[in-house]
Structure formats: structure tokens, C-alpha cells
Amino acid sequence: MSASAPKTWRGVKEEVRRRIRERVWKPGEAIPREADLAQEFGCARATVNRALQELADTGILERKRRSGTRVALHPPGRAIIEIPLIRKEIEALGLRYGYALLVRRRAAPPHAVAIAMSGASGAEMLHVRALHSADGRPRVLEDRWINLATVPQAAVANFTARSPNEWLLENVPFSRGELSISARACGAAEADALTVAEGAPLLVLDRTTWSLASSITHVRLWYEPGHRIVSSIRG
Amino acid sequence: MSASAPKTWRGVKEEVRRRIRERVWKPGEAIPREADLAQEFGCARATVNRALQELADTGILERKRRSGTRVALHPPGRAIIEIPLIRKEIEALGLRYGYALLVRRRAAPPHAVAIAMSGASGAEMLHVRALHSADGRPRVLEDRWINLATVPQAAVANFTARSPNEWLLENVPFSRGELSISARACGAAEADALTVAEGAPLLVLDRTTWSLASSITHVRLWYEPGHRIVSSIRG
């Protein structure tokens, strides 16, 4: 009555969000069928469908065939976190990016790494350790294992000028990955490289990537004290 | 020729992903127009559009009107992290969830919190501290400030049996939020509540939520040592 009928899928989405926010449709309640909403809004059902599907994707609605669409009872807090290249991250702050290769050798990975890259038991891998800095101050310590069985060309790659991450991104496409964020006490080696006190709490990011069933690499990033991973959430 | 033409938008999406993965279409390169792909795949342009739009949403493709679609040069590492209710998280592990209210009082928030909830300067808020446990072992310490100017009804809410988080989710819809993940040394109060050593590295999650321009609440969650936030990534 009061508001003009939305004709675009964005408009429908916004109107539905408004009705949920203002409790016109309450959590757990069923909302009208797509066909009815289409008639009310004076648009095609496909338009309503596009809007409702997006809302279902973000967890605000729950949809089931035959039984219809209802407002989700416990909208999950869901956050999309972007993990940019460390170089980009530093450059975006207007700082001078620095990179230094600390270690490059072949070795058998520690047990925990072998497990994370499951299947790559015992075999030798390429171990790379590198330091990323901003305006000369250490920011991130990178400890990486590269599976030479999957990425043999890494054996001859030169990681002295560019980080293995950038090299891998351009040369070895991955199909999926696992990410883990935790807090750890700074060890002796990390304290040395990052020039912080041993035992200091550091944010640690572990990532394993795969090409189909073959593990490509496992990396652990130690961030300097005070680092935050930030994201925004949509209600 | 070799592969059968995909007829569904999921099929198209998969085929496009395959061509990018196998370097048929290289990073930075333009790919054919929607209309041409539709003809090649023997489907409608809308079907191709749906597939390409999803790939653009995840950052794999970059699309511009007039100039067409190209493979993204630096596919951003992007991870979707779900932050479930702590109760659900614990129950999902098959453990018994426990909740205890430690503090409930009115007070002026510390400076840092007032800034995070910008605008709510000086005014009194509701301060709540609570402990979540699993099978009797402390898991998460919650320290929360609720803006009574935005949520006056919280003043009379009873947080002895249910966590303020669940109460807020059901009673105060939020339109947006900010999330920050960091590592911090366990302070004296936290060490006491979580029964861990002072100075231990803990994963800390800060979240502020808003209803339009009014801040609702700011919460800091201290996770027990060893906690991980896990997520998967799609290449």
C-alpha cells in the first residue's frame, strides 16, 4: 500500500529483508509462495526467485520444496574473510614491501604437516621459510612445505625475489583449500625472525591447498603481534 | 567434441572452472561473450549468465559491460567463516553445554569499547560477563556491552539462564556488523575464569553489531587455548 512495489530482484530482496527486520515475518514463520509474492510485487516469479535464493544463500531464509520458504530461526553469523596477498596488504597501507628468503631446502615434513597434507607420507618436500616486512619491520613469517610429487616444477623455482605464494598462485591452480586460524605462543625461531619476545601471543594462519586429490602446499603464517583479521557481516 | 555440452548452469560453471584450471583460458585473458558460450553449450544465454555471475561473485572472473568477461589476474583468497552460536558449536561436538552468568551491571564502557560502538560516548550501558563451558570445562569467556539507548528492553532481560547473544539474536535484529580476530595474552581475569595460565596466548574475537546507525552491542569472546577457527576455500 504505502511503498511502491519493487520491480527488480534487488528491490524484492530489500523489501523481504525489511519485512524480516521489522518482524512482519517472524523467525520460524513461513512466508508466501513465490507465485503470490510475484503477483503482489507485480513482477515475474523468476525475479522473486532470484531474490529469495540470495537470501537463502546467506542463511536468512530456509527453503524446502513442497513445504515452502520460512524465515531462519537462528541466522548463522557468517563472515566472508578476504585473505589478500601479503604484499598487496602491505602496499595497500602505503608501506614499502620487503621480502627475504630465509630457508630453502629439501626435507621430510614434520608429522603434523604430513598429516595435514594427508597422503604425502614420508616423501621429501620443498621447505621454504621467508619473511615479509613493511618499511623494514618484520610483519609475517611464512613457513611452507611444497609437495614435489604434485608440483615438481617448484624444485627449480627461484624464491629469492618473489614469495612462493605468488609463484604458486600463478603457476599451480588449486581446486580447494582448508584454512585454520589460531593463537600460538611465539617460539624461539619465530621470535628471532619477527624480533619479538619469545612466548608472545601471535595470530597463526594455517592453510593447505589441493589440486583435486593431490595436496599442493601447506603454509603457516605467523603474524606480528597486534595483527587483526577484519571482516564485516551483513544482517 | 569430447565432452558433452553442459545444459545446466551448474554444468556451465564447472566447465568454465575446468577451462580456467587447465589454462585453456589464462589469467588476464578475455573469454567469449555470453551469447557465444550459450551457442557453444547449446543453452540459453540466461543459463550462461547465471554461471558466470557466480564465478564473478567469488572473484574468479571479472566482468565489465561492453569490454566483456576476463579471468581474474589475482584470484583473492576468500574464505567464508561461519560463527555459530557457542551452544550449538559445543552441542555439535556431543558435549554438554554449560552457561554461567558472572557479571551483570550498569556502567560506563571503557574508552576502547565506546569508540568501537562510536557515538555511544560516556553513556551507561549494560555490561555482561558470562562463561560458556563444555562438559564442565570452561571454553569461552564472553565480555559484552549492550547499548541501552538502542536496546532499552535489555535492562529488564534476564541473562541468568540464556546467553545474551541468543537473547539479542531473537529480539534485536541487526543490519550489519564488524568482526575482528586477533591473538592476545590471557589477562588475570580471563586466566581466572578460563582456568588457564596468565599470559597464555588466546584467540580473541571482537564483534560489534548495528541497527542502521545505532550500535547494539560489542562483545569480546576469549576462546580456550588451542581453539581454531576453521574454514574451507574454493579455488
Place this chain on the structure above:
DNA sequence: GAGTGGTCTAGACCACGAC
């Protein structure tokens, strides 16, 4: 069995933005 969402189609018009 029947009702709901999921998807595809063929066509159309619009809006942006490179030329």
C-alpha cells in the same frame, strides 16, 4: 498425488562504458 521451489528458454529492453 500434488504443491512447492529449481531451473531452462527465447525473447526483449536497458545501462554502462570503451571507442
Place this chain on the structure above:
DNA sequence: TCGTGGTCTAGACCACTCG
């Protein structure tokens, strides 16, 4: 200017699932 993606339509059929 005009080609490309962005979107809407009206209709159709399918797939899942509840009763």
C-alpha cells in the same frame, strides 16, 4: 555510438517431499 553484460518476462517442465 553501439557492443556487452544486467535484468525482466511469461511460460514450461522437472525434482523433491509432504501428506
